[in-house]
Amino acid sequence: MRKEDIGVMEDKRILLHTCCAPCLLYPYRRLVDMGYDVVSYWYNPNIYPVMERVIRFRELERYCSDKGIEFVYDASPSSDFFSIMGDRLVDSPSRCSLCWAIRLENTAKKAHELGIKNFTTTLLVSRYQDPQEINRLGKDIARDVGISYLAFDFRDGFDWAHQEAKRLGMYRQRWCGCIYSFSARARALFRRGKYEKIWI
Ligand code: SF4
Incomplete structure (x- = not known):
């Protein structure tokens, strides 16, 4: 293999910050279609309570293992x-920017540590997040860390991902x-008399 080819392949590796298994589905497919070699990365200390975090983590780990997707994680408390x-x-909602930044910064540093030159996040598939703000944060963080952030808006795959999950x-x-x-969420369900549904 020529040296230039190795360079091209390395540039196609991407660390994909992954918030949960359902949100991985569409961004992963799109990135693979674009020729990226995707590594899924779990770092979500924001999730409450801890049992919920374990459930989401295990589901992602299981899915990646089943599909042969490379998976790394940081299980910080x-x-x-x-x-x-x-x-x-x-x-x-003002707290969300910092919550996104914490996870993106950790992902950028992990990518740097692993020698992966690109990163992005599955948060960009959610209709409940703000892709413009996430992309702005990602680019700023990438500049500081010295790697590349790939800006996307994956929300066109939200419904597909929901059905597929x-x-x-x-x-x-x-x-x-x-x-x-x-x-x-608990308050909204309680008002509708469906509090127990938060766990189902
Ligand atoms: S993005 Fe906002 S609502 Fe979601 S976990 Fe973070 S702070 Fe909470």
Whole structure:
């Protein structure tokens, strides 16, 4: 193999920050179609409570193992998330930018450590997140760390991913992650008399 070819292949490796198994489905497919060699990366200390984090982690690990997808993870405890968020972990959507930044920064550093030159995130498939802000943060962080962030908007695959996750019998969570998103969801279900559905 020529040296230039090795360079091209290395540039096609990408560390894909993965928030959960259902959100991996569409971005993974799109990136593979684009010729990327995708490594899924779990780092989500924001998820509350801890049992929920374990469930989402296990589902992703199982899916990657079944499909032969390279998978790496950082299982830092949620205390890390609480200490970084500090006073900014508030009952307002303003907390989300910092939550995204924490996970993107960790992913960029992990990619750098692994010698992977590109990174992006599955958060970009969700209709409940803000791809413009996530992409802005990703580019800033990439500049600081010295690697490349790939900006996307994967939301055109949201419905497909939802149906596919259902078809595959994947665990699908009922709230975004943090304690406030859990409370908001629990309140909404409680009002409808369906509180127990938060766990199903
Ligand atoms: S709602 Fe989601 S993105 Fe926002 S802070 Fe909570 S876990 Fe993070």
